[in-house]
Amino acid sequence: MVERLGITEDEVRVALDDLFELALLRESAETPGRLHAVDPGIGLRQALARQQAELARRQRQVAEGQAAIARLIESCGRVQERAGPAATELLGMDQVQDRLELLAQETEREVMTFMPGGAQSPAALAHARRNDARALARGIRMRTVGLDSMRNDPATMAHARFLTENGAEFRTSAVLPHRMIIMDHRAALVPIDPRDSRKGALLVLGPGILAPMIALFDQVWEIATPLGAATDPDRQGLSTRERALLKLLAEGLTDEAAAARLGFSPRTARRMMADLMERLDARSRFEAGLKAAQRGWL
Numbered sequence: 001m002v003e004r005l006g007i008t009e010d011e012v013r014v015a016l017d018d019l020f021e022l023a024l025l026r027e028s029a030e031t032p033g034r035l036h037a038v039d040p041g042i043g044l045r046q047a048l049a050r051q052q053a054e055l056a057r058r059q060r061q062v063a064e065g066q067a068a069i070a071r072l073i074e075s076c077g078r079v080q081e082r083a084g085p086a087a088t089e090l091l092g093m094d095q096v097q098d099r100l101e102l103l104a105q106e107t108e109r110e111v112m113t114f115m116p117g118g119a120q121s122p123a124a125l126a127h128a129r130r131n132d133a134r135a136l137a138r139g140i141r142m143r144t145v146g147l148d149s150m151r152n153d154p155a156t157m158a159h160a161r162f163l164t165e166n167g168a169e170f171r172t173s174a175v176l177p178h179r180m181i182i183m184d185h186r187a188a189l190v191p192i193d194p195r196d197s198r199k200g201a202l203l204v205l206g207p208g209i210l211a212p213m214i215a216l217f218d219q220v221w222e223i224a225t226p227l228g229a230a231t232d233p234d235r236q237g238l239s240t241r242e243r244a245l246l247k248l249l250a251e252g253l254t255d256e257a258a259a260a261r262l263g264f265s266p267r268t269a270r271r272m273m274a275d276l277m278e279r280l281d282a283r284s285r286f287e288a289g290l291k292a293a294q295r296g297w298l
Contacts, residue, residue: 040286041252047286048250048293088203089192096201097127100181100189104131107140107183112217115146116176119153132163142168145217145224147176160227171224177216188213225295238276238292245272250289 005012016035019025028036090096104111120128135142142163150156151172160170178194188204190213191197204210238246241262248258259269273285280295282288 039252041250045250048289052293087205087209089200090189090203091192091200093198093200096189099201099203100127100131103183103187103189104135107135109184110141110143111135111184112180112182112214112221113142113144114176114178114180114217114220115144115150116179118147118149118156120150120156120159122155125155125159129159129162132168133166136163136166136168143217143221144168144170145176145220146170146172148172148174148225164227170227171221172227173220173224176220180213180217182210182213182217185210185214223294242272242276245269246276246289246292249273249285 007015016025024038024040025035028034030036090099132142144160144163146156146160150160164170178191179197180188180190182188185207186205188210189201190204191199191201193199244262245258248261249255253261255269255273256266259266262269273288276292277283277285277288280288280291282291
């Protein structure tokens with residue numbers, strides 16, 4: 001195989017591992033010790049099914065985590081009146097911003113942020129940039145998740161690019177839990193009233209309270225889309241025709257057969273597929289199908 005393909009033995013082994021992982025190669029049931037190539041259409045459907053099942057599982061975990069955080073926030077509000085050290089109430093945006101600046105100075109390792117609400121106000125972006133720039137200059141790891149809709153706002157996107165250009169990591173998600181900032185896994189800020197973050201925030205401390213918050217962030221981070229992954233930020237998801245085309249191609253139909261089934265020309269099918277591969281940053285149709293499933297587009 002090495003001689004026939006003109007590549008190294010290590011490259012062959014890596015390729016075989018990839019094919020096994022994608023269910024496109026398995027051990028022969030008829031001849032033990034030999035390999036059997038699986039029909040690409042069958043393998044793709046199996047891979048998509050696995051990806052969709054995994055995505056559904058993670059989305060359920062995120063929903064469960066979000067509900068747990070909502071209960072924690074409500075509990076912290078009650079605890080704050082009785083046991084001050086667990087939760088400190090910060091009333092109004094001035095108190096919140098003052099505490100954020102202090103926490104930013106004290107942070108030593110990492111800041112994790114949920115940034116819901118889509119487009120951010122100029123004042124919020126300016127304040128965030130000052131604190132973020134100081135933290136990044138000190139080598140603090142920063143991970144932020146915003147809403148997909150913020151990709152349509154130039155000012156918010158400029159802030160996100162500023163972060164990534166200076167070493168931070170930024171992703172977006174179709175939906176997000178309430179606003180949340182976690183510093184060094186030891187302190188978190190959450191809104192007193194999730195419907196109006198300008199009322200103030202609760203500063204919560206303690207590993208028992210922070211553990212589910214950190215777990216929720218990691219779950220959302222895992223399924224969120226990295227900034228820059230979509231080449232055209234104004235076009236999220238799939239149209240009805242694009243979704244139908246991907247599903248037919250995943251079933252093994254050719255461009256011509258899929259186009260005939262959908263009622264347009266093969267040239268249109270090829271153009272649509274090329275556009276999808278570009279938007280998904282995919283190098284093959286198979287990879288495009290997997291990435292579309294990972295994003296929940298199928």
